[in-house]
Amino acid sequence: MILTVTLNPSLDRTIEIAELTRGTVIRAGAARLDPGGKGVNVSRALLANDVPTCAVVPYGGDEGRRLVELLSDEGIDMIMVPVSGATRSNITLAEPDGTVTKINEPGTPLTPAELETLAAAVLDAAGAADWVVASGSLPPGVPTDIYARLCRRFAKAGIRTAVDTSGPALVAALAAGPALVKPNREELATAAGVPVTTLGDAIDAARKLRAMGARTVLASLGADGAVLVEGEAEERVWYGTAEVAEPRSTVGAGDAMLAGFLAAGARGRDALAEGLAWAAAAVAQPGSRMPRPHDIRRDTVRFPPPDPDLPLRSGG
Template identity: 35%
Template sequence: MITVAGFNTAIDRLVSLDALAPGCVQRVGQVRAYPGGKGLHVAQTIAALREPVQLVGLTDAIHRNLIARRMSERGVLFHGVEMVDELRSCFAVRECDGRITELLDPGPLLDDRMQQQLLDTLGRCLENSDMLVLSGSLPRGFSDDTYAALARRIGSSGVPCLIDASGAALRHAMESGAWLLKPNRDEASELAGRPLTTAEDAATLARELHARGIARPVVTLGAQGAVGFDGGDAWHASLDIGRSENAVGSGDCLLAGLAVGFRQNMTMDDALRLGVACGAANAMHEETGYVRREQVDTLRGQVRVRRVTG
């Protein structure tokens, strides 16, 4: 069983219009709403790949049935911790030329009791789990080192911990000895203190993260794919799909593919191939953070993987 801690659950709203004009009143062509948050995207993608998965996250009275029903339909065991406040909403504004602008709600401020409920629920789930994925922003109130502390605790028991975080949480995670860390290009550039523009740049940082104790560092490069280091070789996996329908959530789906690949004892190059296929499959459809297994299988054979030297 893979356990995903995606505490900061959201409602994703995809807003479609011809062109975004800041400062003007505009009529929206279409709005679609889906249960979301990075952890939820990861969990439902793992389930789509037919691996057992459970998700721990916030819920509220308004959306509890919607989220529980959607997760059940998609094969995810959802452990929702209900709060009084309403879940955050995240908006993706998609223009007709494919450009997307994201507006991310920080969400409610949790008191100590709600934080402990989430951690206790996660602790119970870990009793029957052989992999932990920590994904997305932490709800306000949590310490920035929460993911790092969880990674150290679970790592001491021999269970691999995979982290996808940003900002201060990512900086703490870099020193946590987590089994896998997945910064994107912007996050990786911030960690490195220099711009990362090529696969070779990403491979250099991945090697540096490995030297800091991260067993399987992976740097994602958007449409350029992803680079991973396995302790011996660095690998670059990529796939050109042409026009993207909605790339929001592709990094989450890529992480899900990596989690499934490593749980199935794949090598880094094969796990990257699966991960990049998942990210591409998400970008080809409207819904944020969701893939179909059949399409992933088709795309997987088209992913190009090469060893990165230097």
């Protein structure tokens, strides 16, 4: 079982448009409302592929109640923690070529007591868990070392933790020695403190994150694929790609990658291949819909020789 904790969940409204032009009236095409937040999306992807999961989610206000309804409708096993503030709402504008513009609200602050309730809920539920996924942005006012503190608490309980966050929260978490981190290209560059413009840069930056404390680094590179750097006594580096014929939305693709990687055992080329296949399938879905088994095309995954001079096209 894979347990996820999302400190800053959301309602995600995705609107498909022909083209984003500032200062004009834009006619919307299809629209959909999905439960959001990185950990929530990981659980949604796992459930869609019959992998046992449970999501620990704070919720508040009318938006929070709607979030709970949507998750219940999808059949997600949840531990819901009521909080005093209102759950945030996000808007995504998706264009036909796969370009995505996101407007994310900051979220609601969590009190120290609410954070402790969330942590205790994870520890209570984690006895049967293979992994705890701690992911997403932090609500305003939440200490940047919160994921680091959670990692240390979970490690003492013998629980492996995967962290997917950004900025100072990711840097702080590295010092706690998480079993896995999953940055995108921008997050990788920021945490490592180096520019990442080529595949070689990405591999070197992933190695730096391992030197900072992470045992395994799974770095998503958007349309350029992903890099996996792992190993204890002997380091192993894997690089793979997956083609998407008709991209619709990149929202949640990184979360689907992490879900597929964990579902496949979180180690080696086969797990990376599964993560890439799930991510590619997510990009072909509308909004933040997670792929189901019939959407996943493993035959699109490739493992080309990792050319260190290969220029990277996208942020991941």
